[in-house]
Amino acid sequence: MDENVSLAQLARRLEDVVGELRGLPVDVERLEDGELVRQQILRAAGSARELRAMHPVGSPDTGRREQRSRRDVLDALQGGLAMRTIVHSGVLDDPRKAARLKELHAAGDLHRIIDEPIQQLLVFDRSVAFVRITPVAHSPGALLIRQQSLISILIDLFEQTWARAREVTAPVYRLSPREREVLALIAEGRSNGAIARALSITEAAVGKHVAGVFAKLELSASEDDNRRVLAVLAYLRGEVTLAHLAW
Structure with missing residues (x-):
């Protein structure tokens, strides 16, 4: 299916759901406090079997927040x-991330x-979702969504x-x-000069x-190897992998 068509259909579904819910109680809660958001996420993770997540590029986490987030994820994985x-x-531009x-x-x-x-999004099973209130990276607030019709649309998205999206197993990605x-x-x-002119x-x-x-392709300097040639070979292998995945 054409990507634009599928996204247009998704938008129409969202409009239909909003129309159906107009005037009716909607199970969406606004959470302003960052620590409360974290507690609700951990509570959802404790009983969930599956998590779908999307993370945009944002300002760097503080060391303490990043380590706590890392521990939360590892604990959840160990819990099944x-x-x-x-x-x-853009996350790949930060070596630590x-x-x-x-x-x-x-x-x-x-x-x-x-x-x-992409927008910050967490969907646990098909029961609860969290969406950042504003698109500003690391803003503390989130919408806690339990409305099944809305969760279904978020899962489709x-x-x-x-x-x-691309796999991350191949170095070229x-x-x-x-x-x-x-x-x-x-x-x-092309030479570096020609590349500079092409990209302005x-x-x-x-x-x-x-x-x-x-x-990133882990091509260290060597007298015996031409790193530009090796990089091109990795690029070509990546293209073959992409074609295979598309099939």
């Missing part, structure tokens, strides 16, 4: 919670990466986004959108992106 998480590709993503993915919280903007653009041009045989950026910026590509 099945987790799937979609994160924005990229390492945390890799750790949680290996622990069982299956991650996929997407370039398009997650599943369609999950289908478009760790690259940021700009790094993938640079790597695609390297695959065409400085040659120094291209060099920085190329270094990022080498680091």
Whole structure:
């Protein structure tokens, strides 16, 4: 199904549900306090069997908050919670967050990466959902949703986004959108100067992106290997994997 068509259908479903609920009690609670939101999330996780999550790029967590969040996720995984998480590709630009993503993915919280903007979302089973009140990253408030018709729409949104997102198991998928653009041009045989002109950026910026590509593809400097060639090979292997997944 065409992506625009499916999203349009999703929007119409949301309009229909809103129309049906107009004038009726709606089971949506507004939580303003960040600690209360966390307590409600932990309560939902304690009895849930499955979690669907989406996380946009935001300002860096404080060390204390990030460590607490990491412990919460690991505890939930050990308790048997099945987790799937979609994160924005900009997260990969932060080495600390990229390492945390890799750790949680290996622990069982299956991650996929997407370039398009996404909203903060948690859906536990088909019973309760949390949506950030405002799109501002790390704003404390959230909407706690128990209305089944709304949860069904949020699950559809997650599943369609999950289908478009990329796997994180192949190293090439760790690259940021700009790094993938640079790597695609390297695959065409272009020099750093030619890449800079094509992307309207400085040659120094291209060099920085190329270094990022080498680091994320784990291509260390060697007298015997041409890292640009190895990076292109990784890029081509990534394209084959994407084609296979699309089938």
